[in-house]
Amino acid sequence: MKSRIAVAILSTCGISLAFAGEPIQPIEAAVITEPGKVELGKKLFFEPRLSKSGFLSCNSCHNLALGGGDLLPTSIGHNWQQGPINAPTVLNAKYMLAQFWDGRAADLQEQAAGPIANPKEMALEHEVALDVLRSMPAYRAEFNAVYGDETISLDQVTDAIAKFEETLVTPDSRFDLWLKGDKQAITAYEQEGYELFKSSGCAGCHSGPAVGGTMYQKMGLREPFETDNPAQGRIDVTGKSYHRMVFKVPTLRNIDLTYPYFHDGSTYDLTEAVITMQKVQRGKDLPLEEAEKITAFLQTLTGKQPQIVMPILPPSNRNTPQPQPFVD
Amino acid sequence: MKSRIAVAILSTCGISLAFAGEPIQPIEAAVITEPGKVELGKKLFFEPRLSKSGFLSCNSCHNLALGGGDLLPTSIGHNWQQGPINAPTVLNAKYMLAQFWDGRAADLQEQAAGPIANPKEMALEHEVALDVLRSMPAYRAEFNAVYGDETISLDQVTDAIAKFEETLVTPDSRFDLWLKGDKQAITAYEQEGYELFKSSGCAGCHSGPAVGGTMYQKMGLREPFETDNPAQGRIDVTGKSYHRMVFKVPTLRNIDLTYPYFHDGSTYDLTEAVITMQKVQRGKDLPLEEAEKITAFLQTLTGKQPQIVMPILPPSNRNTPQPQPFVD
Ligand SMILES: [Ca+2]
Numbered sequence: 001m002k003s004r005i006a007v008a009i010l011s012t013c014g015i016s017l018a019f020a021g022e023p024i025q026p027i028e029a030a031v032i033t034e035p036g037k038v039e040l041g042k043k044l045f046f047e048p049r050l051s052k053s054g055f056l057s058c059n060s061c062h063n064l065a066l067g068g069g070d071l072l073p074t075s076i077g078h079n080w081q082q083g084p085i086n087a088p089t090v091l092n093a094k095y096m097l098a099q100f101w102d103g104r105a106a107d108l109q110e111q112a113a114g115p116i117a118n119p120k121e122m123a124l125e126h127e128v129a130l131d132v133l134r135s136m137p138a139y140r141a142e143f144n145a146v147y148g149d150e151t152i153s154l155d156q157v158t159d160a161i162a163k164f165e166e167t168l169v170t171p172d173s174r175f176d177l178w179l180k181g182d183k184q185a186i187t188a189y190e191q192e193g194y195e196l197f198k199s200s201g202c203a204g205c206h207s208g209p210a211v212g213g214t215m216y217q218k219m220g221l222r223e224p225f226e227t228d229n230p231a232q233g234r235i236d237v238t239g240k241s242y243h244r245m246v247f248k249v250p251t252l253r254n255i256d257l258t259y260p261y262f263h264d265g266s267t268y269d270l271t272e273a274v275i276t277m278q279k280v281q282r283g284k285d286l287p288l289e290e291a292e293k294i295t296a297f298l299q300t301l302t303g304k305q306p307q308i309v310m311p312i313l314p315p316s317n318r319n320t321p322q323p324q325p326f327v328d
Numbered sequence: 329m330k331s332r333i334a335v336a337i338l339s340t341c342g343i344s345l346a347f348a349g350e351p352i353q354p355i356e357a358a359v360i361t362e363p364g365k366v367e368l369g370k371k372l373f374f375e376p377r378l379s380k381s382g383f384l385s386c387n388s389c390h391n392l393a394l395g396g397g398d399l400l401p402t403s404i405g406h407n408w409q410q411g412p413i414n415a416p417t418v419l420n421a422k423y424m425l426a427q428f429w430d431g432r433a434a435d436l437q438e439q440a441a442g443p444i445a446n447p448k449e450m451a452l453e454h455e456v457a458l459d460v461l462r463s464m465p466a467y468r469a470e471f472n473a474v475y476g477d478e479t480i481s482l483d484q485v486t487d488a489i490a491k492f493e494e495t496l497v498t499p500d501s502r503f504d505l506w507l508k509g510d511k512q513a514i515t516a517y518e519q520e521g522y523e524l525f526k527s528s529g530c531a532g533c534h535s536g537p538a539v540g541g542t543m544y545q546k547m548g549l550r551e552p553f554e555t556d557n558p559a560q561g562r563i564d565v566t567g568k569s570y571h572r573m574v575f576k577v578p579t580l581r582n583i584d585l586t587y588p589y590f591h592d593g594s595t596y597d598l599t600e601a602v603i604t605m606q607k608v609q610r611g612k613d614l615p616l617e618e619a620e621k622i623t624a625f626l627q628t629l630t631g632k633q634p635q636i637v638m639p640i641l642p643p644s645n646r647n648t649p650q651p652q653p654f655v656d
């Protein structure tokens with residue numbers, strides 16, 4: 001009822017809602033209202049001096065040339081330490097109901113504080129990270145211009161990073177063009193894949209603009225998911241035993257770019273991931289040709305990647321804490 | 329005589345040669361004649377799948393957000409191995425008479441083959457690197473469009489990278505504006521620094537458009553340079569004992585950005601580097617206020633940094649050799 005009224009209202013405004021009733025909604029282009037924060041956040045996202053080694057930035061593991069991930073089963077952190085879990089893309093992360101596989105960070109700002117100080121990732125104490133930024137007059141001036149304060153706080157750093165990440169959306173995928181009414185934008189084969197995606201129950205969990213990110217679900221609902229990865233999912237956040245192996249349903253936007261798949265990065269093959277899903281979540285064997293059609297549909301979800309002009313970072317000086325690349 | 333004729337000719341064309349007779353010439357903006365190769369080369373420069381780990385690209389150690397270097401004394405390579413020597417900037421590298429500290433690569437193309445297969449850097453055999461590129465239809469198509477051939481050879485890969493690097497120049501530094509006649513572009517203090525740079529003999533070695541890169545010279549000409557770094561310089565290339573500790577004179581363009589200094593990265597402090605130079609190359613103690621003036625001049629050599637739009641790299645697929653991040 002509500003949505004019918006919404007359609008009526010939007011139609012009056014001349015907006016066609018070809019996708020009303022579909023489980024997936026189009027990604028909207030970023031509307032930048034605070035360009036200064038976004039620009040500063042971009043610098044910080046690319047800033048390797050926020051790591052102990054001076055070598056790792058957010059972009060090392062969420063490479064914007066590579067769909068916002070690192071394409072590795074698990075990440076490489078400080079001192080080449082092997083990370084515990086697959087790095088999700090930062091693209092469209094603003095659509096997630098919470099951040100991290102287990103949802104332990106409420107939003108992008110809360111999330112951004114994590115990796116800087118995480119000893120397995122960037123491994124730099126927050127106070128040192130802040131001193132690095134404070135040592136550079138150009139950063140002080142930019143924080144002052146944007147936050148009216150040049151003391152530079154962790155809250156400001158993470159706010160700027162989050163504001164930048166909010167712009168990392170991928171509109172205008174072929175599927176979105178189709179959703180919006182361009183019936184030539186996807187092939188009949190791809191459309192069959194979409195119908196199978198819905199009829200096989202995938203869309204029950206993978207829905208919304210990000211085709212995921214709206215709920216937590218058990219991995220291995222019907223049949224156990226075999227993995228060597230020790231991650232236990234949301235139980236680590238809630239302590240509730242029924243949250244064992246419950247993870248955030250990941251976005252399927254740009255899924256063709258964000259291999260390897262699953263929280264353990266156990267397969268590089270999207271069709272294999274599709275078949276595994278049907279098996280462990282629905283207890284059914286998906287015939288190969290159906291899995292291939294679904295794969296073809298999923299590949300239409302690759303959107304326009306953000307065009308990023310690399311920031312030019314200000315130079316360190318005598319007062320800048322030096323990197324410690326070869327200290328554990 | 330030749331240069332007087334040149335001045336006469338150029339003056340006739342209405343070009344003022346305010347810098348005739350100066351040891352330093354302005355950096356000219358890049359003129360791109362083969363945009364397809366440059367664009368492809370940019371992709372390859374940012375391509376971490378040219379490394380065994382899938383994690384390191386040229387841009388990891390020659391970060392174009394950081395003046396084309398990594399700001400570390402020595403670099404971090406595959407498996408966090410400590411590199412043997414400081415990573416020079418790739419900015420203005422096309423002006424170097426040869427590549428590497430010891431000049432062992434004749435030009436940018438020859439150089440580019442080195443790091444991919446170097447077990448301490450990207451650690452990927454060339455044949456595997458080529459297979460990675462060949463596995464992706466988008467790369468095959470792009471090589472075909474640019475080189476009329478989709479088999480993809482190492483020569484093509486390194487040619488494209490070199491063509492991209494040739495565009496990485498930094499024109500319009502304040503010093504260049506001054507050289508070209510804008511007498512307000514540098515302060516009187518900075519100009520005094522420039523006069524000292526010439527009168528102290530620095531310009532005898534650091535000259536040309538890149539303020540360096542035109543010759544090899546002994547490090548420690550008058551007094552030995554104390555270092556723990558085992559690099560011996562050009563003797564490794566020529567075998568001649570008088571080439572022991574002879575290195576390419578590095579560019580001083582963007583020197584404010586390319587700390588730490590010297591082939592061993594032993595100091596982050598530019599004024600200290602200036603004093604050391606005068607000591608070991610000229611056997612003299614440079615008074616601190618003179619060193620500070622020279623430093624101020626050197627800081628006017630920071631030019632307009634290349635504006636790089638991050639490339640969007642094509643996705644791997646089933647046929648792409650997988651990265652081996654945690655294998656030595
Ligand atoms: Ca993934």
Ligand SMILES: [Ca+2]
Pocket residue numbers: 397414415416586587588589590593
């Ligand atoms: Ca350096």
